[in-house]
Amino acid sequence: MERFIKVIVAGLDNAGKTSILTALDKKYDFHKDIISLTPTIRVEYQATEFLKNKIVFWDMGGQEQYRKLYQEKQDVYFADTDLMAYIIDIQDTKRIGTSLAYLDMIMHNFKKHNMDVPLIISFHKFDPEFRGNEEMVDQIEELKENILKKYPSFKILFQQTSIYDIISIVQLISYGLSVFDEKFFELSELLEKYIKEFDSKSLIIFDKNGIIMSEFYNDFIEPEIYIELLEFIKEHLFLLKRMQEESYETDSTFLTIGNELISYLHRIKLKEESLFVSVVMKEKLKEKFLEKVSDFLSDLTEILKTLRI
Numbered sequence: 001m002e003r004f005i006k007v008i009v010a011g012l013d014n015a016g017k018t019s020i021l022t023a024l025d026k027k028y029d030f031h032k033d034i035i036s037l038t039p040t041i042r043v044e045y046q047a048t049e050f051l052k053n054k055i056v057f058w059d060m061g062g063q064e065q066y067r068k069l070y071q072e073k074q075d076v077y078f079a080d081t082d083l084m085a086y087i088i089d090i091q092d093t094k095r096i097g098t099s100l101a102y103l104d105m106i107m108h109n110f111k112k113h114n115m116d117v118p119l120i121i122s123f124h125k126f127d128p129e130f131r132g133n134e135e136m137v138d139q140i141e142e143l144k145e146n147i148l149k150k151y152p153s154f155k156i157l158f159q160q161t162s163i164y165d166i167i168s169i170v171q172l173i174s175y176g177l178s179v180f181d182e183k184f185f186e187l188s189e190l191l192e193k194y195i196k197e198f199d200s201k202s203l204i205i206f207d208k209n210g211i212i213m214s215e216f217y218n219d220f221i222e223p224e225i226y227i228e229l230l231e232f233i234k235e236h237l238f239l240l241k242r243m244q245e246e247s248y249e250t251d252s253t254f255l256t257i258g259n260e261l262i263s264y265l266h267r268i269k270l271k272e273e274s275l276f277v278s279v280v281m282k283e284k285l286k287e288k289f290l291e292k293v294s295d296f297l298s299d300l301t302e303i304l305k306t307l308r309i
């Protein structure tokens with residue numbers, strides 16, 4: 001049951017849409033590509049795959065003349081949208097009102113044509129240095145409330161993103177895509193169960209392109225290991241790309257970076273598709289993990305088999 005999924009990526013000019021798509025495509029070593037980006041002219045298309053589906057991102061250039069054009073030719077641009085990622089530059093405080101007005105214009109089109117489009121709204125350029133910034137966090141909370149109130153009939157998810165935090169970018173698209181299959185809920189329950197059994201820090205299932213199908217984090221992640229954990233996950237994105245590109249002999253590998261944590265990456269082959277399990281845990285729990293991992297992998301495979309892959 002292959003299908004095309006049309007994902008509109010919209011927001012004002014300079015919001016960071018093309019940067020997000022570039023980062024998503026490359027996963028690492030993309031900063032030099034982002035520095036040389038120029039404003040998008042009308043729409044650029046970028047295709048990828050998620051499970052058996054072909055996803056086409058419509059990167060909608062956000063300059064004023066294009067926003068007008070989209071409004072005039074709504075049928076061309078907004079028809080058959082399966083998902084919209086709307087990008088708000090949270091550092092461009094002066095233009096947040098303009099951005100909300102543009103969002104409203106698009107929402108108006110969806111309503112007019114009875115299109116029930118799920119949305120993922122990203123507060124972008126939420127760079128790591130803003131994490132503890134209360135003023136910004138409060139502003140984001142207020143924006144979320146207002147948006148939810150304004151569009152009560154739409155399914156809306158929110159995410160904070162920054163190109164300096166590649167995982168936030170991967171999550172943005174992953175959350176959006178997970179609305180397409182209810183099996184993702186079962187997957188999430190399984191991860192919740194096993195993260196407890198392993199007492200691991202994170203448990204993530206990636207598809208072959210590094211899109212997160214499901215993820216779970218331990219409630220207790222010590223601040224001093226947080227950065228290390230993210231490094232491991234980044235390393236896994238890198239490694240799974242290599243496992244895909246080169247013919248890797250083994251299907252699983254342990255990595256050690258810091259002095260407390262270790263990580264495990266395992267490739268599961270299903271029909272023609274490869275999926276990846278990423279686990280980060282304390283080194284001292286490795287033996288316990290190895291005792292249970294085969295149960296986990298077989299339970300997981302059972303669920304994955306029922307997904308449309």
Ligand SMILES: Nc1nc2c(ncn2[C@@H]2O[C@H](COP(=O)(O)OP(=O)(O)OP(=O)(O)O)[C@@H](O)[C@H]2O)c(=O)[nH]1
Pocket residue numbers: 011012013014015016017018019020034035037038039040041060061062063124125126127161162163164
């Ligand atoms: N600080 C910061 N800057 C970012 C981030 N993402 C993108 N940028 C910068 O924002 C600028 C605009 O990025 P683009 O991706 O070209 O913006 P766009 O939304 O595609 O703009 P249009 O194509 O004109 O609609 C670039 O200079 C990027 O380097 C981010 O997360 N943090």
Ligand SMILES: [Mg+2]
Pocket residue numbers: 017018019038039040059061062
């Ligand atoms: Mg652009």
